[in-house]
Amino acid sequence: MRALQSLALRFDGKRLSVLDQTLLPHAEIWVDVTEPRAMIEAIQKLKVRGAPLLGVAAALCLACIAETGASQAQLESDALWLRRARPTAVNLMWALDRLRRVLERGGSKDDLVQEAEHIFLEDVLLCERMSDHGAGLIQGGESILTHCNTGGLATVGIGTALGVIHKAHLQNKHVHVYVDETRPLLQGARLTTWELSKLGIPHTLITDSMAAILMRDGRVSRVLVGADRIAMNGDFANKVGTYGLAVQAHYHGIPFHPVAPYSTVDTRCARGNDIPIEERAASEVLGFGEKPWAPEGTEVFNPAFDVTPVELVTSLVLDRGVISQAELKSGRLAQGV
Numbered sequence: 001m002r003a004l005q006s007l008a009l010r011f012d013g014k015r016l017s018v019l020d021q022t023l024l025p026h027a028e029i030w031v032d033v034t035e036p037r038a039m040i041e042a043i044q045k046l047k048v049r050g051a052p053l054l055g056v057a058a059a060l061c062l063a064c065i066a067e068t069g070a071s072q073a074q075l076e077s078d079a080l081w082l083r084r085a086r087p088t089a090v091n092l093m094w095a096l097d098r099l100r101r102v103l104e105r106g107g108s109k110d111d112l113v114q115e116a117e118h119i120f121l122e123d124v125l126l127c128e129r130m131s132d133h134g135a136g137l138i139q140g141g142e143s144i145l146t147h148c149n150t151g152g153l154a155t156v157g158i159g160t161a162l163g164v165i166h167k168a169h170l171q172n173k174h175v176h177v178y179v180d181e182t183r184p185l186l187q188g189a190r191l192t193t194w195e196l197s198k199l200g201i202p203h204t205l206i207t208d209s210m211a212a213i214l215m216r217d218g219r220v221s222r223v224l225v226g227a228d229r230i231a232m233n234g235d236f237a238n239k240v241g242t243y244g245l246a247v248q249a250h251y252h253g254i255p256f257h258p259v260a261p262y263s264t265v266d267t268r269c270a271r272g273n274d275i276p277i278e279e280r281a282a283s284e285v286l287g288f289g290e291k292p293w294a295p296e297g298t299e300v301f302n303p304a305f306d307v308t309p310v311e312l313v314t315s316l317v318l319d320r321g322v323i324s325q326a327e328l329k330s331g332r333l334a335q336g337v
């Protein structure tokens with residue numbers, strides 16, 4: 001086992017820990033998630049989050065369990081519990097399926113560990129590739145609007161949509177970023193601003209409801225977002241609020257691109273309607289933690305994700321290249337990514 005480290009994950013060959021993202025930006029506390037129960041709790045509470053990072057973290061957790069000498073039955077059962085921890089991000093299931101295939105072909109503990117390490121290293125590479133492809137779309141001086149958090153905290157590489165922004169910045173394209181705060185859990189306000197500050201990329205924080213005004217006033221040249229699951233027809237699920245942004249961008253004639261690795265494409269989902277959408281606790285909408293601001297008993301609707309139809313996608317940025325809306329509609333994803 002080798003030591004692996006990213007912005008939000010550390011693996012020393014035996015112990016796995018993640019940066020508790022619920023405490024950012026005020027405290028940088030690492031929590032041990034070597035045990036499946038701790039990992040499941042961390043995933044459900046969003047201490048660890050972001051579709052690609054969820055896959056890598058769950059795979060390494062299973063590798064840790066294998067290291068303890070767990071039986072095949074135990075590993076299979078833990079894998080099942082891990083894959084149920086969050087239902088929308090398909091990268092979680094994709095990574096665990098890769099480990100399951102190793103078990104099915106009678107692979108050893110070392111084979112399992114090696115596969116988990118490959119998944120980590122592959123994500124780093126995929127982030128680089130999609131960021132390079134996406135940065136090729138960006139002109140000098142663009143103002144890019146982004147939603148949720150899609151950077152080093154959501155992957156083990158430089159990120160998806162935020163990776164594109166990072167690359168464009170490194171290419172001296174002088175980009176400015178509008179960061180949607182991303183209600184209800186504020187991944188944009190807490191995490192994306194934290195990452196952009198560390199990277200020295202100029203940015204402005206807005207509430208989600210301010211995006212349309214910026215677009216109307218010509219202050220947004222492009223919208224870049226991540227994806228939690230992409231259906232074969234090009235519809236995709238991402239953090240709730242993405243669909244609204246896509247509608248607004250379409251109305252204002254602004255290019256709109258999801259950015260994702262091939263591990264986010266789900267060959268089992270024909271269209272967006274097939275994507276399961278996680279609904280979360282009412283308390284996330286009623287207020288923050290102990291401090292509710294709505295009257296007790298208020299009814300709440302709290303889907304964590306929404307689905308954007310392919311008609312609103314200008315092009316999809318994948319690690320293997322940029323796919324136009326026309327190509328998506330003509331079944332390009334079904335031909336293999």
Ligand code: MRU
Nearest residue numbers: 049050051150154160226227239
């Ligand atoms: O609920 P979260 O914070 O895990 O949601 C994350 C997103 O919606 C991201 O856009 C998505 O996972 C892609 S991140 C590279």
